[in-house]
Every structure is written in C-alpha cells, then in structure tokens.
Amino acid sequence: MNKSSFLLPIIAIVAAVILSSVFVVDEREKALVLRFGQIKQVRTEPGLGFKVPLVDEIARFEDRILSLETPVIEVTPADDRRLRVDAFVLYRIDDVVQYRQAVGSGGESRAANDLSGILESQIRAVLGSQGVTSNTILSPERSALMDQIKTRSDVRANALGLEVVDVRLRQTNLPEQNFDATLRRMIAERDREATDERARGREAAARVTALADRTYEEILSEANRDARIIEGEADAERNRIFAESYSKDAEFFEFYRSLAAYEAALKGENSTMVLSPESEFFNYLRSDKGEAAAE
Known part of the structure; x- marks a missing residue:
C-alpha cells in the first residue's frame, strides 16, 4: 500500500472535523453555542463561528419581527357593556440568553403562549380600567389604549427576552346576546341627540327671526321718520314758493289756483x-x- 491510501482517510477526517467546527450565522437570526446545555457563545451578528465538534451544538433564533394573534376574549369596560376583542401583536427576540433561559426547550411555541397570556391580561387591565368606556374603545381614542397595552406588555415580555414592537386591536364586537339591546340603546341616544339638535336649531331660528323683525321695524320706522321730514320740508318749500308767487302777483296767483x-x-x-x-x-x-x- 502506498502513502496516498493512508493520507486520503486522514485528510477526509481532518476536513470533516474542520467543517463540523465551523458554523454560519445568517443575518436573519441569532445563535447560541451550547455545550452540554450550557451557553458558551452568544452570536448576534451574522458571519462565521467556531465550535468544538461533537460537543457543542448550535441553537438558532429568529432575529426578524414575529407576529402573534391573540384569541378572542371578552372585556367589560367602565360602562358595563361587554365587548369581544382580539389583538394582532408584533414582537422580536431581544435577548437570546434570557429568552433561552425563560422558554427552555419549549422554543417559539412556548414563548408565543406565554406572550399571549401577557397580552390577554394587559388587554383586560387596560380596557377594563376606570374611565374607559365602550365608546372610547370604539372611537379613534383606541390608539392611545393600544399604546398603553403595548407599553405594559413590553415591560412584562422583557422577562422572556422579548420586545413587543406593536399591538393593534383587530375586532371589537358586541356579544350576540347584547347586540340588539345595545343597538336599540344607541338608536335611542342618537334620537335624543337629534331632538336636542333640532330644538337648538329652532331656538337659533327664533332668535334670528326676532332679530330680523326688530331690524325691519327699526329700518321702517327710520324710513317713515325720514319720509315725514322730507314731506314736511317739501310742504314748507311749496308754501314758500306759493307765498313768494302771491307776493309778486296776487291776481295771477288767484287765477292759477282757480285753474288748478x-x-x-x-x-x-x-x-x-x-x-x-x-x-x-x-x-x-x-x-x-x-x-x-x-x-
């Protein structure tokens, strides 16, 4: 046997050892090097890494933003009108060491389950807090409530090594048994508001009409006064002309008056x-x- 027959297996073994000691971290993930379950390396940047062959193992974690949909839950706001809500959550793994220690071998499914529980509790706490009514939840003010849920959930999710990026309330509906009663109540409230608006409109119209009538009477009174003044001045001028004409030729004035x-x-x-x-x-x-x- 020649040397090549001995070298090839050795080279193959050495190459296998070298290849098994090298690993690649993708830009979309983070990695931990574990040795007998203990963390030896934390790789949060993409690139090549090295480990002990046959001893170390690589645990990979998503570095991208993940999504989670919570189940539909019932909440009771301050006005005691129950609502059925669910949420859409965006989150990411922020601290892989803490994440690994918190979820253990349960991985992403356990983390999602724990995060869902955190979100459900915070949704109930925020939407059921004092001063928050169903109208607030159904109005544009709900964006402030979602920010509160996101902030409070993020504080608790940090214990899992997670960061809550955003929380959006998706559906906000009434339970079927309360829908008809709530609808009738809303219609009654809108009818009452419409009646109030019509009453205020009639009151405003009456004020405008009264003001217009008063203005009309004032303008008419001033016009009549001015007309009487002008008529008086015209009569005075006419009498003056007649008197002047009479003084110049009384006979002709008498003749003119008789013809008239x-x-x-x-x-x-x-x-x-x-x-x-x-x-x-x-x-x-x-x-x-x-x-x-x-x-």
Missing part, C-alpha cells in the same frame, strides 16, 4: 257739480273775469 281747482273738480267723464251761478268758484269762468285775468 277747475282741473281737479272737472276731470273725469261724468263729473256733476250743483253750484249757484253766482258762486265765487266760477269767477274766472265768466267772460269779464277771464278778460281781466288775460290782460
């Missing part, structure tokens, strides 16, 4: 007047008066 009286008295198709022929009303209808006025 004739026009007012005799206009129309069937005007009938019963007067004495000697009445002064006909003075300017006589020929001698007419000639005198004409001269």
Whole structure:
C-alpha cells in the first residue's frame, strides 16, 4: 500500500472535523453555542463561528419581527357593556440568553403562549380600567389604549427576552346576546341627540327671526321718520314758493289756483257739480273775469 491510501482517510477526517467546527450565522437570526446545555457563545451578528465538534451544538433564533394573534376574549369596560376583542401583536427576540433561559426547550411555541397570556391580561387591565368606556374603545381614542397595552406588555415580555414592537386591536364586537339591546340603546341616544339638535336649531331660528323683525321695524320706522321730514320740508318749500308767487302777483296767483281747482273738480267723464251761478268758484269762468285775468 502506498502513502496516498493512508493520507486520503486522514485528510477526509481532518476536513470533516474542520467543517463540523465551523458554523454560519445568517443575518436573519441569532445563535447560541451550547455545550452540554450550557451557553458558551452568544452570536448576534451574522458571519462565521467556531465550535468544538461533537460537543457543542448550535441553537438558532429568529432575529426578524414575529407576529402573534391573540384569541378572542371578552372585556367589560367602565360602562358595563361587554365587548369581544382580539389583538394582532408584533414582537422580536431581544435577548437570546434570557429568552433561552425563560422558554427552555419549549422554543417559539412556548414563548408565543406565554406572550399571549401577557397580552390577554394587559388587554383586560387596560380596557377594563376606570374611565374607559365602550365608546372610547370604539372611537379613534383606541390608539392611545393600544399604546398603553403595548407599553405594559413590553415591560412584562422583557422577562422572556422579548420586545413587543406593536399591538393593534383587530375586532371589537358586541356579544350576540347584547347586540340588539345595545343597538336599540344607541338608536335611542342618537334620537335624543337629534331632538336636542333640532330644538337648538329652532331656538337659533327664533332668535334670528326676532332679530330680523326688530331690524325691519327699526329700518321702517327710520324710513317713515325720514319720509315725514322730507314731506314736511317739501310742504314748507311749496308754501314758500306759493307765498313768494302771491307776493309778486296776487291776481295771477288767484287765477292759477282757480285753474288748478277747475282741473281737479272737472276731470273725469261724468263729473256733476250743483253750484249757484253766482258762486265765487266760477269767477274766472265768466267772460269779464277771464278778460281781466288775460290782460
């Protein structure tokens, strides 16, 4: 036998030993090197690592964000209206050593079960706390409640080596037996609010109408006052003109006034007047008066 027949097995054994002593940590994971169950190395960065062949083993853990859906639970807010809620949780393994010690060989399933219990207790605690009503849970204010659940759950999840990244309440429903009663109560509340709004609207309309009526009366009163003032000034001006005309030519003024009286008295198709022929009303209808006025 030649040397090559001895060297090849040796080289193969050495290569196998070298390969079994090298391991790779992916960028999506963290790893622990365990020797007889005891932690010897913690690898949180990606790259090559070395271990003792046949003695050390590698425990790998996800470094990505994981998700968990909690089961549906019933909570009782401050207004005693029970709700059925469930949550969607994002979390990650923050401390692999503490995570390994907390969950042991149970791995991810035990961690998810423990985290689900933490979340259920905190959901009940936050949504059932004083001052939190079902309307608050169903309103946009629920985002603040989710932040509280996330913060409180994260504190307790740290004992498992976990970090709670986010908590979202998914479904928030009423139990079937309470749905109809709650719906009727909500309809009654909305009807009452609508009645109040209509009453306030009628009150506002009455105020506007009263203000408009008062303004109308004030404007009309001022307009009538101004009209009377203008009429009085016009009458005074007319009287002044008449007086001035009378002082210049009294005879012509009398003639003009008589013609105006004739026009007012005799206009129309069937005007009938019963007067004495000697009445002064006909003075300017006589020929001698007419000639005198004409001269």
